[in-house]
Amino acid sequence: MKIESAFNEASLLKRIAQQDQAALAALYDRYARILYAVAFKSLGSAQESEEVVLDVFSQVWRTAANYDLTRSRIDTWLFMIVRSRTLDRLRRLQRATKIALASADAAKSQPHQLSDDPIEDVLLSERRAHVLTAIAQLPEEQRQAIELAYYKGLTQLEIAAQLGLSLGTVKTRIRLGLSKLRIALGTWEPS
Amino acid sequence: MNNEDRCFCELAPLYALDLLDEQDQTWIEQQAAASSDLATELADIQATVGAISYSAEPVPMATDLKDRLFQRLSQPVATELVRDLRPRQAESQRLDRSSPRRRNPKWLQVGGAIATLALIALFVDNYRLRQTTQETQSVIAALQQPDTILYTLRGTEKATNASGSLVINPTQKTLTVLTQNLPNLPSGQTYRLWAMPKGATKPSFCGQFNSRTNGTTSQLSNSDAVCNGAVSQMLITAESATAPLVPAGDLVMKSVL
Numbered sequence: 001m002k003i004e005s006a007f008n009e010a011s012l013l014k015r016i017a018q019q020d021q022a023a024l025a026a027l028y029d030r031y032a033r034i035l036y037a038v039a040f041k042s043l044g045s046a047q048e049s050e051e052v053v054l055d056v057f058s059q060v061w062r063t064a065a066n067y068d069l070t071r072s073r074i075d076t077w078l079f080m081i082v083r084s085r086t087l088d089r090l091r092r093l094q095r096a097t098k099i100a101l102a103s104a105d106a107a108k109s110q111p112h113q114l115s116d117d118p119i120e121d122v123l124l125s126e127r128r129a130h131v132l133t134a135i136a137q138l139p140e141e142q143r144q145a146i147e148l149a150y151y152k153g154l155t156q157l158e159i160a161a162q163l164g165l166s167l168g169t170v171k172t173r174i175r176l177g178l179s180k181l182r183i184a185l186g187t188w189e190p191s
Numbered sequence: 192m193n194n195e196d197r198c199f200c201e202l203a204p205l206y207a208l209d210l211l212d213e214q215d216q217t218w219i220e221q222q223a224a225a226s227s228d229l230a231t232e233l234a235d236i237q238a239t240v241g242a243i244s245y246s247a248e249p250v251p252m253a254t255d256l257k258d259r260l261f262q263r264l265s266q267p268v269a270t271e272l273v274r275d276l277r278p279r280q281a282e283s284q285r286l287d288r289s290s291p292r293r294r295n296p297k298w299l300q301v302g303g304a305i306a307t308l309a310l311i312a313l314f315v316d317n318y319r320l321r322q323t324t325q326e327t328q329s330v331i332a333a334l335q336q337p338d339t340i341l342y343t344l345r346g347t348e349k350a351t352n353a354s355g356s357l358v359i360n361p362t363q364k365t366l367t368v369l370t371q372n373l374p375n376l377p378s379g380q381t382y383r384l385w386a387m388p389k390g391a392t393k394p395s396f397c398g399q400f401n402s403r404t405n406g407t408t409s410q411l412s413n414s415d416a417v418c419n420g421a422v423s424q425m426l427i428t429a430e431s432a433t434a435p436l437v438p439a440g441d442l443v444m445k446s447v448l
Contacts, residue, residue, distance in 0.1 A: 018412060021261060021381060021399065025433035028257055036256075037247035050256055057260050072234050079241035083209075124249070131245040149208045150243050156210050171205065178204040182239040 009074045017065035028057055030120060031075065035082045042086045042151045048093065055085045087153035134184035142177030145170055203233050207240040261432050262378030265401050338362060342425050342446040349429075350374060350443040357384075357446065361419040366397060366411040368427075373402040373443065381432040382443070384411065389423040396436040397425075 009030075015023035032053055039049035059081055067077060135143060141163075148154045148162065160170045197215070199222050205211050206219040223230040253259075338361050346353030355370035368384060376382065382402055385394035397418035398411030427444040434440075 019399075021264075021432040022434070022436065024264075025257065025261075028260065032256065033249060033252055034244060034247065036252045037249050038244045040250045041247045046253070050253060050259075053252075053256060054260050054263055058263060061264055071230075073238055073241075075244075076234070076238045076241035079244045080237065082244070087209075124245075127245045128249075131242050135243070135246055146208070146243070149210055150240065151247075153209075156205070171201075174208065174210070175201060175204045178207070178236060178239055181243075182235065185239060185242055 010069050013060075013064050013067055013069070013074060016060060017067075019061075024057065024061055027060065031078055032057070034124060035078060038079070038082050038151075039086045039089075042090055042153070043093070045093075048089050049086075052082060052085045052089060056081045059085075083150070090153055131185070134181055137184045138177050138180055142173045142180070145173040146177045146181075149174065199229055199232070203229075203236050204240075206233070207236045257433070258379045265378065340421050344368075344370065344425070344427065344444045345447050346372070346444050347442050349441045353444055355444065357425055359419055364412060364419050366418060368400060368409045368411065370402055370409075370444070373427075376401065376429055379432055380429055380440075383428050383430050383436075383438070383440075384418075385426040385428065385438055386415075386417045386422045387424045387426060388417055394426055394438055399430075399432070 009027070012023045012027050016027065035056055036049050036053050039052035040046070043049050043052070056078065060078070067074075072080075138146075145159055145163065148159045149156075154162065156167055156170050156174075159165075160167050163170070165173075197218060199219065202211060202215055202219055206216060211219065219233070223233045340359040340361065342357040342359075344353075344355040344357055350373055352372040353370060353374075354372065355368065358367040358369070359365075360367075366384065373382065381399045383399045384397040386397050387394040395415060395417040397415065398409075400409035400411065402409075425446040426438070426442060428438045428440045428442050430438070430440040
């Protein structure tokens, strides 16, 4: 199942490289919701998060031919793009408006919209549960430092200032946290 | 920091979270490029960082976003180029954060913006010219091949004014579709080309393209022998871009003998 899934995604990407819109639609159906959730957690804005998702898949459409399947997993590649695009927008917004962005917590009270594909819903829920379990094993201070870097795009100095820690302590917490997370996730592959 | 002071295992997690300065980033990339073990190590750490994304709580998402994506993909290249420039500008500003802040005079910023726009316009013009030239050259090259197959395309009652040609280069396995007066499709729709061999009950998918009423040249690539040989008829239908590869939409053009 795992091998088949990886193969399917590789095959999808090859088809996207040949400008096959049906393949892009299939990749979108699989990943758009989680990419949107990541963007929304950082930006707290539906409009900005939608733009990020559009940017990510537009980039995939244009650059799929250059993607090296041997270098990284496809979901890792997508998450790197979404994070980069999200943080670009976050920094631009912070510079331009100087206003506090709406809290992602506001979205928690809204009902979750199920997708049209119940199988994808179940797979996504399983992945989420697995990662949340792994993250829960981290000491709070390590999780906090990693999430400030990942979702808020703070630099090491900014994290140190926000948490009232030395730079060295921040580095250590991030390093130890990621190392533990890697072990907790083990050889897990998204199914 | 000297090379001797650096440790891959310490810097790689910070690299994966984009927390390193340019110098350390480059060093990590060089190490990974020089050692497959370190490249694998880095990919594992990046996958771990990527997996954090799965912890984000699902939130409601607009149902028309996919349609907007395909609408965006069908937009002219100029918009895409401008959009592409923004993240790069933001990225360069982000990299600049680590260095002392320099304040450029206003006139320099305005001048820079004008120069950037002029460059974009020039780039777009060049891109279009290059694209048109390449399209023309590929058609000429295809017509010069001894085994080239040429079809005349005519519009059906769904596109009565449409006309065009299909040039197939079996050697390079390319199909060039030239159309005139084929209507612009709404977002999320695309034209699909099908080959119907003699005696076959189902057409074979050969590729898809978008069209502009003022004339379009679309080059498709398909290694399927059915698409690269002489068949009894070539068909073009209007379909949903995300539909399975089975003809279900209106037949808008077909080849004539």
